[in-house]
Amino acid sequence: MKVKIVHDDAPVLLVGGGEVDQQVLAAALPAAGQVVAADGGAAQVLALGRMPDAVYGDMDSLAPEVQAQLDDGVLRAIPEQNSTDFDKCLRHIEAPLVFGYGFLGHRLDHQLAAMTVLVKHPDRRCLLIGAEDVVMVCPPHLSLDLPGGTRFSLYPMAPVTGRSNGLHWPIDGLAFTPAGTIGTSNTVDGPVRLHMDGPAMLLILPVACLSALLAGLADAPETWPALG
Template structure:
């Protein structure tokens, strides 16, 4: 599929859910190029910024708002087989995406976003919400967390993981929805995670966004794109 946005540095992607106070300013310190998923253009414009691209089916972008955007930044994707978040993941190529406006809001939308992280695991993405930062675990990751930091692992499909540096650590443990999850753990110091499949969500407190961003940015490689 042709890419709309190609960057050698991380980008910020903004969706339509409410943004935490200061989240956009916080993200663009690390990822200054901004892309909107459909109606995510509204909070970008309200903060006096301009997205480099607006990608989606445009069902939540009002005519008035659309008229304030240069036609050159609007990329309408009419198909309904994917969400606007997935449309963006398919059409962005960057080492890392900082995703805002995808946590909180409607629960069904949030679940669809988690599905998108797994479906398009080849494009690494870190989500920042009001209380949490969430990402799909890569094959290996080192997180320099402080002791006592809450760490939750939630499988979206069967996955085997090794976890070190947690209160409850394991050299190899099988996880699966309806079988075993790994929520409500905590760091005892720096954490090392190893996964055998792109199927594990890592959920950290929102204040860990910068730590997770740096760790994901520096971790080489990514999951292969799905056929």
Template structure:
């Protein structure tokens, strides 16, 4: 294990990082880990990581960072995002710089969030994304966009507070999906099983974190 903490960690990938994402996360994380070229993104925003992890195929070490621990993991069967989640232990990860620029990188990031056993909130392009685990209740304003995207077969999806209910639906990537729905007020979504991503506007970060904290209580 490269790093272990009882507080949230910010993971930064090598894709362009929106300053708005960093502003939204300000004060919410304890440590910063760069995934390979994410170190360059951090340098561009005047931030410094506590560690750099990855296969290091795109890292250009910024000047003056000689004391930042660099952990090279050469295997090519996982992404740098995967490597960070495997070698860092934290109760929550905020991830930026993993979903911009290239469509294949976006899909890879979604796959990582869906498959990881860690709790991850991925931010990018004005949205946030996390894996739906069991049941979640969110205090959303009417008209808030709510999207559900299955990353594999998902059984027994249920909901209240959505303009287009998804009660009893089974979802699949090449079948029924649940994008571009809307909240009519507080929303409750549940499922019996399967990897489903919940996608919300970035402005809903506070509501999502409040629900996560309540579920841990």
């Protein structure tokens, strides 16, 4: 059975069942057009008085009494066990940007799985936002205006190369791999310019840089093509 996809020309808010600051989520909800929940994330959305527009997942962590609160057509069960609930959601959202809450923190295995999904769907521009960090796949080109000394981390999920300006340790000429050269704990010296040669590099910034990151993404419309 084909599952209905969420289409929007505006950013979509995606909420998982992991660690979320309820005050932060409450502030984000009013600005969202459509709100999607990953399985148990529906409970977090409902608790703040918002009905999700769609809930995707295998529903193994969404209690029956919570499912009963959802409007008709909101619950979109995908029973297969070969992908995570985050994957199920991201591949069923078509929007220029997805803000993901509830996917960082609490359990390391869940965080690692979420990072894998990000690089599995590089054509779906998604920011995962946690208490400390914001994480996304580096687009092909990105310019950021960040304060000097800002923590700037790059982590390869597969072999990848690129070029940079404005970083204390430039990345030009480096062959990044998960089990070799990585780019964590770099710092900003001036306006940052990044050029990546493939969709395999994660950008990890302090969550305080979210506004600057959004400004940079507004000027970086190019995205990676879908894999495969």
